[in-house]
Amino acid sequence: MQAENVADVITAVEFAKRQNYKIAVRSGGHSWAGNHVRDGGLLLDLSAMNSCAVNKEAMLAIVGPGCKGNDLADRLGKDKLFFPVGHCKGVGVGGYLLQGGYGWHSRTLGPACMSVEGLDIVTADGNLVHASETENADLYWAARGAGPGFFGVVTSFYLRVYERPPVIGFTLQNYPISCLEELFNWAYEVGPFVSRSVELMLIMSRNVLGVHGPGIIVIAPVFANSPSEATDATRFMRDNPLREKATLQLPFVPSGLRLLYRGVQRHYPDGYRYAVDNMWTHARIEDLLPGLKTIADTLPPAPSHVLWMNWMPPAERPDMAYSMEDRIYLSLYGAWKDKADDDKYASWAVSHMEAMQDLASGIQLADENLGERPARFASNENMGKLDLIRADRDPDNRFHSWMGRLK
Numbered sequence: 001m002q003a004e005n006v007a008d009v010i011t012a013v014e015f016a017k018r019q020n021y022k023i024a025v026r027s028g029g030h031s032w033a034g035n036h037v038r039d040g041g042l043l044l045d046l047s048a049m050n051s052c053a054v055n056k057e058a059m060l061a062i063v064g065p066g067c068k069g070n071d072l073a074d075r076l077g078k079d080k081l082f083f084p085v086g087h088c089k090g091v092g093v094g095g096y097l098l099q100g101g102y103g104w105h106s107r108t109l110g111p112a113c114m115s116v117e118g119l120d121i122v123t124a125d126g127n128l129v130h131a132s133e134t135e136n137a138d139l140y141w142a143a144r145g146a147g148p149g150f151f152g153v154v155t156s157f158y159l160r161v162y163e164r165p166p167v168i169g170f171t172l173q174n175y176p177i178s179c180l181e182e183l184f185n186w187a188y189e190v191g192p193f194v195s196r197s198v199e200l201m202l203i204m205s206r207n208v209l210g211v212h213g214p215g216i217i218v219i220a221p222v223f224a225n226s227p228s229e230a231t232d233a234t235r236f237m238r239d240n241p242l243r244e245k246a247t248l249q250l251p252f253v254p255s256g257l258r259l260l261y262r263g264v265q266r267h268y269p270d271g272y273r274y275a276v277d278n279m280w281t282h283a284r285i286e287d288l289l290p291g292l293k294t295i296a297d298t299l300p301p302a303p304s305h306v307l308w309m310n311w312m313p314p315a316e317r318p319d320m321a322y323s324m325e326d327r328i329y330l331s332l333y334g335a336w337k338d339k340a341d342d343d344k345y346a347s348w349a350v351s352h353m354e355a356m357q358d359l360a361s362g363i364q365l366a367d368e369n370l371g372e373r374p375a376r377f378a379s380n381e382n383m384g385k386l387d388l389i390r391a392d393r394d395p396d397n398r399f400h401s402w403m404g405r406l407k
């Protein structure tokens with residue numbers, strides 16, 4: 001069923017109750033694992049509920065779940081405002097905000113769910129409620145991190161928005177794959193000292209500009225208050241002792257968000273079949289390197305790639321379901337065009353993450369593949385609390401839970 005407004009959502013939930021159908025929800029449809037595609041029951045499509053109202057005075061945006069992150073960014077940009085939207089075009093805020101939301105400038109602003117001040121939710125019994133710190137606080141707690149295991153339909157998000165950082169840009173260095181060991185050693189060492197305004201990422205792929213054959217892109221997007229602040233924050237890139245081995249280097253480019261999007265989008269083209277998996281880790285680099293080398297050796301053709309992100313979370317976060325993160329994020333994106341190649345590539349990401357799981361503290365729900373490899377995505381305490389809230393709010397299990405879930 002396709003909903004255009006809250007009344008449609010209530011009608012759909014009541015219909016599902018009468019028919020004893022389970023409900024799967026789709027907002028932007030960008031779940032890698034296709035979490036919204038479930039056997040039987042009802043699929044509720046919210047993509048048409050994509051409104052976005054901005055109140056600059058209150059620094060608040062009220063956004064429909066089908067709104068795309070890049071559309072939200074464009075709308076906010078008109079008022080020189082900002083929200084930590086995802087790194088790619090097309091990602092719906094519905095699934096993105098529920099699972100945490102690792103967006104532009106999230107190292108400073110936190111996962112995007114931290115900027116959710118309230119939600120309108122149609123519950124399993126078909127009632128529309130508002131959830132916030134003071135109203136239906138159990139739902140508010142759960143909706144910030146439960147991701148594809150959330151047990152209600154969010155029809156609006158109330159988002160705290162921010163002044164747009166005056167300087168948004170990046171600096172970049174591309175290396176041949178032969179530098180893998182030295183580069184990851186360097187990234188591991190400098191990581192803890194990189195300013196929160198910088199998202200240091202290493203992207204391994206078989207198609208890297210300026211490199212003949214497989215290579216590694218080292219990119220440092222930065223969100224700063226002034227050009228000099230951006231220059232200071234990215235000094236570690238200029239000081240990289242491996243720099244002379246780079247086959248392509250870009251000094252600081254004041255790109256704005258649009259050009260950043262365009263760069264990222266190269267790695268996630270439409271028309272491909274994708275299978276992904278990921279891990280959070282604080283393992284020693286010497287323990288991670290053997291796995292990284294095997295991943296490099298087996299890397300399927302581009303646009304398949306590997307992402308290493310320097311996350312380094314702060315010690316404290318607000319109390320919410322979101323509770324799994326670590327110093328380093330490693331994610332594998334297998335991509336291929338032909339269905340006939342499924343056997344060749346579909347298990348690449350999962351098999352390597354399985355092989356390295358002793359080094360992982362858990363996974364991100366953003367790039368989950370729980371149906372193929374159950375893994376830990378929240379603290380044990382929070383998983384227990386989520387189960388209790390679900391039992392209370394959705395006693396008939398009207399909404400699907402996480403695929404595979406944590407064993």
Ligand SMILES: Cc1cc2nc3c(=O)[nH]c(=O)nc-3n(C[C@H](O)[C@H](O)[C@H](O)COP(=O)(O)OP(=O)(O)OC[C@H]3O[C@@H](n4cnc5c(N)ncnc54)[C@H](O)[C@@H]3O)c2cc1C
Binds near residue numbers: 029
């Ligand atoms: C190309 C690409 C790039 C990405 N980049 C990023 C990134 O930079 N950062 C990041 O954090 N993530 C990123 N992701 C992951 C993405 O945020 C998640 O897959 C997210 O779930 C997508 O949200 P969606 O609404 O588009 O997906 P959907 O497939 O529509 O939703 C996923 C699941 O979320 C739940 N859900 C969605 N909307 C609602 C709702 N309104 N009410 C209740 N439950 C709901 C449902 O269980 C649904 O099955 C990326 C994904 C892709 C494909």
